[in-house]
Amino acid sequence: MSTSVVLPALGESVTEGTVTRWLKNVGDTVNEDEGLLEISTDKVDTEIPSPVSGVLEEIMVAEDETVEVGAVLARIGDGTGTSAPAEGSAAEASAAEQSGAEQSGAEQPAEPEAPAAEEPAAPAPAPEEAGAAAGPTTTAPASAGKDIVLPELGESVTEGTVTRWLKQVGDEVAVDEPLLEISTDKVDTEIPSPLAGILQEILVAEDETVEVGSVLGRIGSGAAAAAPAETAAPAEAAPTAPAAPPAPAPAQPAAPAVAAPAPAAPAAAVPASAVPAPAAPATPAAAPATPAPAGTATTDDEATYVTPLVRRLAAQQDVDLSTVHGTGVGGRIRKEDVLRAAEAMAAPSAAAAAAAPVEVSPLRGTAQPMTRLRKVLAERAVASMQQTAQLTTVVEVDVTALAALRDHVKDDFLAKTGNKLSFLPFFALAAAEALQAFPIVNATVEGDQIVYPASENLSIAVDTDRGLLTPVVHDAGTKSIAQIAHEIADLAARTRENKLKPDELAGGTFTLTNTGSRGALFDTPVVFLPQSAILGTGIVVKRPGIVKVDGVDAIAVRSYVYLALSYDHRIIDGADAARFLAAVSTRLEAAAFDANLGI
Template identity: 40%
Template sequence: MAEVKVPELAESITEGSIAQWLKQPGDRVEKGDYILELETDKVNVEIISDYAGTLTEQLAEEGDTVLVGQAVATVDESGAAAAPAAPAQEAAPAPVAEAPAAPAAAPAQAQGAPKEEAVPGQGVIASPAARKLAREKGIDLNAVQAVDPLGRVRVQDVEAANNAPVQAAPAAAPAPAKKAAAPELNDDRVEVIKMTRRRQTIAKRLVQVQAEAAMLTTFNEVDLSAVMELRNRHKDAFVKNHDVKLGFMSFFTKAVIGALKQYPLLNAEIQGDHILKKNFYDIGVAVSTEEGLVVPVVRDADRKSFAEIEKDISDLAVKARNNKLGLSDLSGGTFTITNGGTFGSLLSTPILNAPQVGILGMHTIKTRPIAVGDKIENRPMMYLALSYDHRIVDGKEAVGFLVAVKNMLEDPEQLLLQG
């Protein structure tokens, strides 16, 4: 009997929740067939079968949390289904999905229990191969001494730790598998809704970044007259030549890149007592979806034209709203732009997208009277907000960055020279 296991997904993902079974006990599966949809912290991933045969048993139910490397189903490669297993499983998913602590979930958790030693090391920077070896050996990554000066755990570090018998503690981790029971309310005016894994993760990370980072926000305003005039002059030809609209995001992305080149610490991150200053520009663009905010990344945005940036943003937004983003679309951004103005926000304080140390908030455009020389003119104005991590970015740099963005947007020709 072959076991279908949760594969290695990404370096930062160690577990997920079963969102939906795509195959049921007794169903015929071919090698490469999707058998379940797994909801992770970042995206939903469809898990395939590495075997051809008949699905004989589901080892976890919809809503259950499963670990990377945990067996979730069995496949009979001879093609014969296990008759007793199918009826019991077919009735289970619907009524039990909202009751994580029910006894039916115990066998699945027991199967994955030896693997749970990797969970305490979830915050450790380690290669996927090192994580896999640590799970196999039952080693807590927090206890592994890394040779790398930046603290990254490699395979050789785990192998060295395996020689010390104290490292493994298989009996220590049964408790984290328990889930909080839903509150019981005897009031039909109140609806109890279980948070999705993504919403839980968003909540935890927003609280975490405010607890760990010295976050400050500085504000400015920008006159978008020049950008709007430039867009109006070129929008028809732009669509005709590139098959995509010329929006504001490409201007802001180019301006951000130009400012990051002047103030590189805003394109960095903190690891322990080291600063990782990045000499590439992968710009995250926040996108709102029904399941919560996601931040897909425009890769090497400094090397792309306005049209290429607009196409990338458009394609990523469509994928996000159709729940088709892959892990590669979401990982590794160096700086984030979020546009609350699309919902009418006049001014807000964006929260950092950890481990990044800077995020630019755009807002709605309002026509306001502005002093221009000796005259008062109505101009299309937008408030800008830059939240930054004061641990490595000083106020002078943050203000300078935002002024640089403002200046480039008010004189868009600079974008060709600096962005």
């Protein structure tokens, strides 16, 4: 059965792409996530990875041909639809294709077949090839290397600065493993390796700025790079054995077998029996049986025990999966296990934080250069203050009813969505709805014109070790509390992990900054151009308040929060700000969010 490889969406406004180069040919074996072809659009040049492991059976779009997003580019299957393996016998071709599909690693099975016929005439090189685990399947490309270029990092980003190389020359890298860190005027991000191999050359030094498309370094094939460390002992123990295997041409199945990281020795025996398909499931099947009771062994085989949903939830809750005991079938870690672990961590952490003495920072008494991100923030803040007329209006909001609603639904919300329910999603939705009623607060200034955006895109201020970043929740006014809470948690987590995409920082029309997350009552946040306003939300506190009970004033315990709106007085008047804040306050005090929870 074949799998279609389609042109994925490459950006909101990208509708088509041009195939610039195929990295594989029909009949080649490809691994999941291995680069398959290169696509060029009007915004970015990028590689399209293979969605599955198997054999490239058919190429549907030729080089230099332009197709729309969603078009089928190629088909990958088990190899029965190709004629490439016809050089060997039908049984050998089937075994090679099946082995290539089940065991990632053989990039070009057709190439080892031809040398196999010549190996008996050249016995001297044969032991060397066998000693290198019978299959640096891409020996030739290893010497040439593949260029690692600086990709497009946003519509208006034209250059980037290398802030740190995470790998050094000679280091092995895996596909999608972070290779270096790049800083631009919009985002600091990691550049992943497009292929597995060895970093052969670094062409751009740290702190050096280059344009988009520049070559940063070169990587050679890593198919045999990881293998020698694992197979060196077997190769030395049996140096005379290689002469025998090449004769029946087992080098062809041996090449894919080497790429399997753990079972290097067993994999060599599997092709000999010509039944690699049953052998591959046998290893994962045996794995659950042993670590199942322990539960903590799931980190050794996350693909078996931990689903992407559970991994994402664990990352959001800062839960180490190696410490979680799975209660699912076979020791599988479930969502409920992660939530219980997060709750167990919360109370001790809060108590420890309250009792812990203040630590003296190692920065005390030192001088440190500004990071590129800090320089950009400083420049933008000064420019904004110089080019706009900013002031701040503050209101106090009684959120007692909202606090009661939150307390009532937060456990159910956490169980159903995997996200903790804070006040911030309520503030975000109330602000987005108020922006729809008072679009001047959402507007921008372009020359002598006031531009009113058609959507309410909330930039959420996120504090990171590198500085303040503001990922965007688009069309916030159309989303539920559950959707907003999930997006905020996801964006914040990926921002702090330096995994945010540049486009996720673009398009904001209004900013929300939760200064109360660090205990502040309120502050006077700075508006960053081109936006015209920013809302700061303080900490929700309980204190005595005056309420009406049967028409009589009484003192009761109430929950209050300060909302501070900073705005550009060039287009927003004090009355506009007051009306906007009044709308937000009314919405929050009514706490009529039952229909907006989304659970």
